[in-house]
Amino acid sequence: MKTLKVDLGQRSYPIFIGSDLIDRPELFEACSKASSIYIVTNTTVAPLYAERLSKTLASFGKSVRTIALPDGESFKDWKNLQTIFDELLKHGADRQTVLIALGGGVIGDMTGFAAASFMRGIRFIQVPTTLLSQVDSSVGGKTGINHPLGKNMIGAFHQPIAVIADLSTLKTLPPRELSAGLAEVIKHGAIADATFLNWIEANTSALLACDIEAMSHAVLRSCEIKSAVVSADEREGGVRATLNFGHTFGHAIEAGMGYGEWLHGEAVGCGMVMGAKLSCLLKKITQADADRLTRIIHSMHLPTTAPKFGAERYIELMQVDKKAEGGQIRYVLLEQIGKAYIATAPHEAVVETLLATGAA
């Protein structure tokens, strides 16, 4: 097992990475001080792991309940958040209750936001069971739900007290979701570590085969990169926004298709192709760099051609995205492979990017 500490002063927490971690009560130590424990999960993950995790948690001698929500991005809404609150209040949860998010990013975001706002804030632990959530959403404290007019529009910054990334759970992950997770792994290389990107390129097959050794390195290095960025900028005043490489275009794809059609990681994969193209048009990286990144994304079975909504619609969709400040759309761009920056971009370059990537 590997352990990484996310350094956020009083809100610091450990990330544990390894196999069969959900069977180890000592990793859930904080539950010994809980008044009650609620596992929040979905109907896909519950039959696979909820009982095993419940058994582990039973050792603390507290009431352990499971709340299983429907599975999917389209259920990341107020209605399902409300279900969590209803269950908590019905069974007498209080400020000393600990929530456990068992599932992917949707469960992590919703459970985190429930923990952030239940009685104005209770503790929670992330047990991410998808690669995407292990390398991305479970680290950093962003929580929230979607609004019909935009993704993650309602939420909070609320740090977990621990993240337990059990690599064994990736074995039950559909290949499409594994690839979606690899999109964020690639992203971490692209924005912050050229050497890591080389390693990813050389280990494509091992990663796609979910080899535990390779996966362990990919998750650890991703968490290291992400947590270093988050520690430097917890509330996204500056550098943290570089983690959104591929996301401005990606969110537009997700919103335009209707949430749930493309997986988040798929949209980010394609969004990175678009971000690389725009960086290239702005003469920051070479066409060869952009092509190479596109090839790596493609090799992980991720889409590299954007859905054709037309330029006007894309720009409209990106304008509502929360990275837009005062109407100006700000893009995460590559200065070189392994280094990102944030800037606005000329309208013509954006349109050319959209045309070049199939979007318009």
Place this chain on the structure above:
Amino acid sequence: MKTLKVDLGQRSYPIFIGSDLIDRPELFEACSKASSIYIVTNTTVAPLYAERLSKTLASFGKSVRTIALPDGESFKDWKNLQTIFDELLKHGADRQTVLIALGGGVIGDMTGFAAASFMRGIRFIQVPTTLLSQVDSSVGGKTGINHPLGKNMIGAFHQPIAVIADLSTLKTLPPRELSAGLAEVIKHGAIADATFLNWIEANTSALLACDIEAMSHAVLRSCEIKSAVVSADEREGGVRATLNFGHTFGHAIEAGMGYGEWLHGEAVGCGMVMGAKLSCLLKKITQADADRLTRIIHSMHLPTTAPKFGAERYIELMQVDKKAEGGQIRYVLLEQIGKAYIATAPHEAVVETLLATGAA
């Protein structure tokens, strides 16, 4: 005009207290850096002050919109919070948007929670127009909405960037609401400042007549007491909970009657009578002290007899209250007039208190 600074490090903010403050753009200075401004108010307050405030804010040259919600505690729910989010997203609000809460505690709590969770946190200014919100809810950063199973169950700690307490707005306040606000003024004396309680006792008529000089002192001293407590304990780990004097019983009254039947301040007034009685039964204050406090509460036209729900129902209602930790109900009690403490209480003493105050 009097100015008080609430000292919370990076989250410090000023409270301005005086007459006709909503006409002074310099107090809303932070809006000069806003991308857009939304006044969130209710249908009772809007016709009285929204246009005047809009005019003041227009001087910043930004888009100013008004969102008017239905008036009352029963509307402090997800549905109306959603209305705020809908309006913000429909009109392109972003992270640089500033919300202005123009109204009483319900508007302040909802607008504050909307600001806390819109795009994971934007800035807001409190313009409390009721005495209750001027002396209590606008200070301290508690925000939230009610859940059918409990008051303020969903929320966040989110500090405003300024509080502008315009005493002129109290002139349009119904007498019943003025009295409800005076309950919290009395509370501040009871828990923290015996001299202030003497002053309140001597100025009952001036306060009930809404005399500006007297009111100015009452609001300032209340804000001073509350903000000192909040500065010492922002997230209610300890001393802040003493501000809940009268609230454990009071919330039970509100929940039992159905929110909106009794005003919050009325329930707190009666709750303080009950808290004083319990403190007396526990031999902390004398019967004369408890009687005197009851007399002061009564002189402000507040109820001093509790609705008769029966002991069992009261205890059940208090158990769901968020001050209950792990099933234990903790009461704010008086050690002496001007000094509060927090403790559990023997069942018999609680039942005797309920019997003595008409509750059972």
